[in-house]
Amino acid sequence: MELQQIKYFLALAQELHFWNTAERMFITQSALSRQIKALEDELGIQLFERSKRSVKLTEASVFLRDQWLPLLDEINRIHLQARKIHEGAFGTVRIGYPGSIAYSFMPRLLTSISRTLPELKVELVEPTDISFEQQLLDYQMDIPFRRDPAVNPSLQSINLYSEAFALVVPKNHHLNEQNFKGLHDLKDEKFILSNLVQTTFYTSVLRQVFEDNDFSPNVFIETDFGGMVLGLVSKELGVSILPYSYSLSALPNVRFITLPYEVSLYVTWRRGDKSPVLRNILQQVQDTASDFMSESNW
Amino acid sequence: MELQQIKYFLALAQELHFWNTAERMFITQSALSRQIKALEDELGIQLFERSKRSVKLTEASVFLRDQWLPLLDEINRIHLQARKIHEGAFGTVRIGYPGSIAYSFMPRLLTSISRTLPELKVELVEPTDISFEQQLLDYQMDIPFRRDPAVNPSLQSINLYSEAFALVVPKNHHLNEQNFKGLHDLKDEKFILSNLVQTTFYTSVLRQVFEDNDFSPNVFIETDFGGMVLGLVSKELGVSILPYSYSLSALPNVRFITLPYEVSLYVTWRRGDKSPVLRNILQQVQDTASDFMSESNW
DNA sequence: TAGAATAATTCCCTTTTCGCATTAATCAAG
């Protein structure tokens, strides 16, 4: 029993006429006649009551028609779905990311993914105390974004972009790109920062900034939410240090002053992972990253 | 895409080894290799990651395996079911019957059917005012049992058996097979009968009995339920006339006296009805009827 | 009664599939 025979059967069950059906199936009447007979023999079921003048369905063939027709649709549906998986347009990808890109790079990436691969399900994995490398190797995560590359040799990373940190002050602040000499001028300013005791690479750079300038910042408000930081700075409640990319948020009342510190963003995946979804997502990531860099003129 | 290819794929997806799979499918490794390749080409999907040392499933092929496997089972199930329909072992048959056989022939027939064709659904069609021939032609009924054969030429009937009517009296009644001369002796007896004004052939014979004997029976109790009639006669509440086959019910306190009147039982069907269920049921009907006749010694 | 319609059958050719042998690539062991 082959699918082609079933297709012939269904066509004949609809037309109830060997010649017309044969024509429709692009074969001759004799070929059709023999295929149907072969199917009947194999199934051990009479499918049609033929006379020289008419072709009728039997009870069994009415049943088979009603059962097989949706089955062929199903096979088709499965094929299409499998193609989508093959093309990486369907499936699930779990993305891990640091808080510092939650309002800059990530929204861009997610927009790009949802436009290009609308049937792809994206799960955003919140940071846990399990190392991201372990999560990746355990298939609990597929592509983490990190501030440093993976060490494990069975993982592979690329640097997406680097960007400077910037001092963020209100527009009416006495410091600007021209008169800015160093952070030590800000010893007595109120700072709005994320929690510096976090163990992320991002905060370790921040801590380094203050160590290099020999003072501990007077942290007035503590928040990881970059958008919130900007809002508070624009309301003149303090100053902050953020990746320069936040300047794209275009809040009117803040000024960004570039600092001589940089952070990079790396994307990591399992080396040799052939997943079509991964292939597509990495493409999207790199496209988005290069757009992101070219739009900013750092 | 043919079912055989899918079967090859599923076997390979399980074994993940071309040689072993080829052996299991009774073909050579080369044939298998090319069939898989042909399937991949047609689907436009890579199904296996091959190296010279290993064969691995891809994401798409894992999906196809999981989808196709139950589908093949389904195809098998459909085939088996269709065979049952072809063999007349599965389906529905609507049987119409007169009240007079409800407690003699019908139980036997239904027992026989449920034993021989357990998956067959039997619907018992109650008599309505629509003519049985019409119901039959309208496919509201498949095989009616009647006391007379069909007239319509597109229907076909056969006589299953004929049986005598019998006078039914309590054991202590003064009449018996020897001293019984005629019904006119029963002018003043109380009768337990079905409603004589019904238009069935069965009751028309009953009416004829009394016409021939020039009296109207004194109907004390009226019921169509033969078992009830027998019970009442055995309790000496009256006498009755029933088909002789009721004597098989073996109620101890009743005596059957054969009368010179007969009724036949006919079964009718649509001429040229090729339904496998009908074929089987008619076989059962005739077997049951001949058993029924040989067990009684009328 | 002749002719039209139509499914089955026959004969023959083309295409597909298969098996055998070989090739090429990879891995393991010495």
Next chain:
DNA sequence: CTTGATTAATGCGAAAAGGGAATTATTCTA
């Protein structure tokens, strides 16, 4: 590093299946 074992792909000829044209046989219609 070399050799041998393993194993999927490939080339080629043979076998099988599928398909086409013509014919046959039957049934219905005019």
